[in-house]
Amino acid sequence: MTLEEWxxxxxxxxIYCAGCGNGTILNCTLRATNELGLDRNKTTFVSGIGxxxxxxxxxxxxxxxxxxxxxxxxxTGVKMVKPDHDVIVFTGxxxxxxxxxxxxxxxxxxxxxxxxxxxxNTIYGMTGGQGSPCTPxxxxxxxxxxxxxxxxxxxxxxxxxxxxNYVARWTSYHVKELTLAIRAGIETPGLSFIEVxxxxxxxxxxxxxxxxxxxxxxxxxxxxxxxxxxxxxxxxGIPLEPGKFIVGELVRRNNPVLGGRS
Amino acid sequence: xxxxxxxxxxxxxxxxxxxxxxxxxxxxxPITPSTEVAERMAxxxxxxxxxxxxxxxELASMAAIIGGAWAGARTMTAxxxxxxxxxxxxxxxxxxxxxPCVVVNVQRGGPSTGQPTMAAQGDMMQARFGSHGxxxxxxxxxxxxxxxxxxxxxxxxxxxxxxxxxFLMTDETIGHMREKVxxxxxxxxxxxxxxxxxxxxxxPGVDGVPGFGTFGHGLGVHVTGLTHDERGYxxxxxxxxxEKVVRRMVRKIEDARNEIADVDIVNPDAEIxxxxxxxxxxxxxxxxxxxxxxxxxxxxxIVWPFPDxxxxxxxxxxxxxxxxxxxxxxxxxxxxxxxxxxVTAAKLGGALHTVAELKHAADVAATATAPVTEVVL
Numbered sequence: 001m002t003l004e005e006w007x008x009x010x011x012x013x014x015i016y017c018a019g020c021g022n023g024t025i026l027n028c029t030l031r032a033t034n035e036l037g038l039d040r041n042k043t044t045f046v047s048g049i050g051x052x053x054x055x056x057x058x059x060x061x062x063x064x065x066x067x068x069x070x071x072x073x074x075x076t077g078v079k080m081v082k083p084d085h086d087v088i089v090f091t092g093x094x095x096x097x098x099x100x101x102x103x104x105x106x107x108x109x110x111x112x113x114x115x116x117x118x119x120x121n122t123i124y125g126m127t128g129g130q131g132s133p134c135t136p137x138x139x140x141x142x143x144x145x146x147x148x149x150x151x152x153x154x155x156x157x158x159x160x161x162x163x164x165n166y167v168a169r170w171t172s173y174h175v176k177e178l179t180l181a182i183r184a185g186i187e188t189p190g191l192s193f194i195e196v197x198x199x200x201x202x203x204x205x206x207x208x209x210x211x212x213x214x215x216x217x218x219x220x221x222x223x224x225x226x227x228x229x230x231x232x233x234x235x236x237g238i239p240l241e242p243g244k245f246i247v248g249e250l251v252r253r254n255n256p257v258l259g260g261r262s
Numbered sequence: 263x264x265x266x267x268x269x270x271x272x273x274x275x276x277x278x279x280x281x282x283x284x285x286x287x288x289x290x291x292p293i294t295p296s297t298e299v300a301e302r303m304a305x306x307x308x309x310x311x312x313x314x315x316x317x318x319x320e321l322a323s324m325a326a327i328i329g330g331a332w333a334g335a336r337t338m339t340a341x342x343x344x345x346x347x348x349x350x351x352x353x354x355x356x357x358x359x360x361x362p363c364v365v366v367n368v369q370r371g372g373p374s375t376g377q378p379t380m381a382a383q384g385d386m387m388q389a390r391f392g393s394h395g396x397x398x399x400x401x402x403x404x405x406x407x408x409x410x411x412x413x414x415x416x417x418x419x420x421x422x423x424x425x426x427x428x429f430l431m432t433d434e435t436i437g438h439m440r441e442k443v444x445x446x447x448x449x450x451x452x453x454x455x456x457x458x459x460x461x462x463x464x465x466p467g468v469d470g471v472p473g474f475g476t477f478g479h480g481l482g483v484h485v486t487g488l489t490h491d492e493r494g495y496x497x498x499x500x501x502x503x504x505e506k507v508v509r510r511m512v513r514k515i516e517d518a519r520n521e522i523a524d525v526d527i528v529n530p531d532a533e534i535x536x537x538x539x540x541x542x543x544x545x546x547x548x549x550x551x552x553x554x555x556x557x558x559x560x561x562x563x564i565v566w567p568f569p570d571x572x573x574x575x576x577x578x579x580x581x582x583x584x585x586x587x588x589x590x591x592x593x594x595x596x597x598x599x600x601x602x603x604x605v606t607a608a609k610l611g612g613a614l615h616t617v618a619e620l621k622h623a624a625d626v627a628a629t630a631t632a633p634v635t636e637v638v639l
Contacts (some may be wrong), residue, residue, distance in 0.1 A: 008484070011495060041480040057484055057496065062477035064332060065486035067324065069357050072320035077329025080313045081287050081480055106318040
């Protein structure tokens with residue numbers, strides 16, 4: 001199996017906007033499945049609705065493109081019936097944490113053996129740039145024209161609190177680290193949650209003075225604090241600056257798993 | 263294996279029918295008066311290699327049984343009115359993706375939370391039209407505990423035959439009453455027509471229904487709720503393709519209504535004919551026993567697609583009487599297919615129709631001339 005064979009070639013080119021980070025994340029995910037030597041016939045991709053959700057259609061294995069926010073319960077059904085399959089979920093910040101928020105916390109609580117890759121571009125991209133539960137405080141969107149006045153979700157903190165066995169956060173800039181994290185997530189029994197902070201120059205950048213893709217990626221990189229450094233800072237009493245986020249492997253544990261290989 | 267005879271309530275018999283039909287995955291969320299279905303499945307499935315999961319809500323339950331179906335299992339969920347409403351989004355997804363699965367709705371009084379412990383038949387139109395867009399479904403309506411078992415088996419076979427969600431539209435009375443039931447060991451199971459290499463997952467085969475591309479068979483099937491071509495790939499901007507896809511999915515069921523039809527016809531030469539389904543069927547059967555040879559009866563075990571040709575079996579009918587535990591939902595459907603006057607005998611609140619009430623409705627029907635007459639019971 002080659003990396004190219006994991007792609008559904010007759011569906012390319014993809015529909016993502018120029019400069020979108022989702023293609024990078026799809027590439028890292030398929031690189032991970034290929035490097036692990038997964039059986040394509042025993043791998044299912046599941047997605048909900050939104051830009052992220054189209055990723056399942058570009059994979060050559062069986063795939064379910066489902067309803068808005070419901071990817072995790074669909075994936076739960078697949079996994080419960082086929083525990084020897086690898087089930088990987090593509091989702092976005094709006095899909096996962098707004099309409100799908102309750103499914104998210106319960107999938108983590110069950111610690112069902114899924115790998116969830118969340119493409120967090122902090123905006124509703126496909127619907128045209130509305131605010132999401134992850135839109136930064138003060139950011140402009142079509143539904144927050146005077147600036148977002150709600151605090152954003154920390155999705156990794158939610159996953160950790162709810163019970164996921166593996167939690168990591170990277171950005172679309174960190175392609176090697178991201179690929180390794182997705183590999184680790186697939187290999188870790190239980191729910192693995194990998195959040196990827198990614199750029200949306202079309203819907204987010206254009207409204208927030210970051211029209212250039214390179215600007216957005218630079219901001220993501222500049223705001224990333226490696227977990228080791230963040231831990232050292234915390235020990236020294238230095239708080240995380242507003243707007244910064246921790247990247248790295250945040251949780252790896254071995255709590256009881258639902259739907260794993262027996 | 264031999265048949266077992268037990269004294270069970272309808273919900274339990276439904277679960278046993280599902281197991282007999284080969285259902286090995288059940289996802290559900292507790293709601294009165296359906297919960298015994300889930301409880302029986304939770305107890306039984308792990309012992310026979312199946313899986314039960316209690317999901318966080320009905321949206322998730324419906325999603326999980328669709329995912330489980332694509333993973334290769336016969337799958338079912340059970341709910342009641344408010345839960346059925348929540349399932350509607352994913353019921354439309356099952357219709358659009360042609361996913362075989364079974365949904366049991368043990369109806370209670372509505373709208374909203376209404377009467378959790380009382381029977382009703384208020385979700386009949388929702389079963390047919392509840393989700394957005396044009397689609398068709400199959401729905402069965404048992405009127406005894408034995409039929410809860412038998413029609414649950416049939417629901418799974420129809421789901422696979424037509425690649426569609428199938429509903430068991432029962433009610434609190436049938437779900438909770440106890441009767442003798444024969445748990446048949448030799449139920450007929452229609453095999454799912456599997457997609458084979460070279461076929462397209464959404465191109466109809468010889469029987470008008472596409473082969474099912476079960477996940478894990480190496481076929482690399484892509485399934486989407488978006489309008490899709492015969493490969494299953496999204497194709498949302500073609501008016502012609504959308505029309506072709508939606509019309510085909512509706513026709514595969516509506517054109518087969520005579521094949522799907524399952525009715526009892528009693529006294530076809532009668533002038534006053536009762537049309538019933540579910541719990542009211544029992545009262546009609548008592549009326550016919552009390553007044554032998556006078557009234558006709560069309561008992562619908564399948565309500566959707568509506569078996570309209572069966573109305574023609576009653577050539578001497580001067581009026582149809584439709585007793586329902588709603589304000590005339592199926593009577594409206596009957597009206598679409600006949601010019602014979604219709605008397606609706608609606609009853610809400612959970613109390614069953616009495617024989618005296620049905621006799622009164624029949625007496626009104628004997629002189630009815632208006633297209634639709636509502637009798638006050």
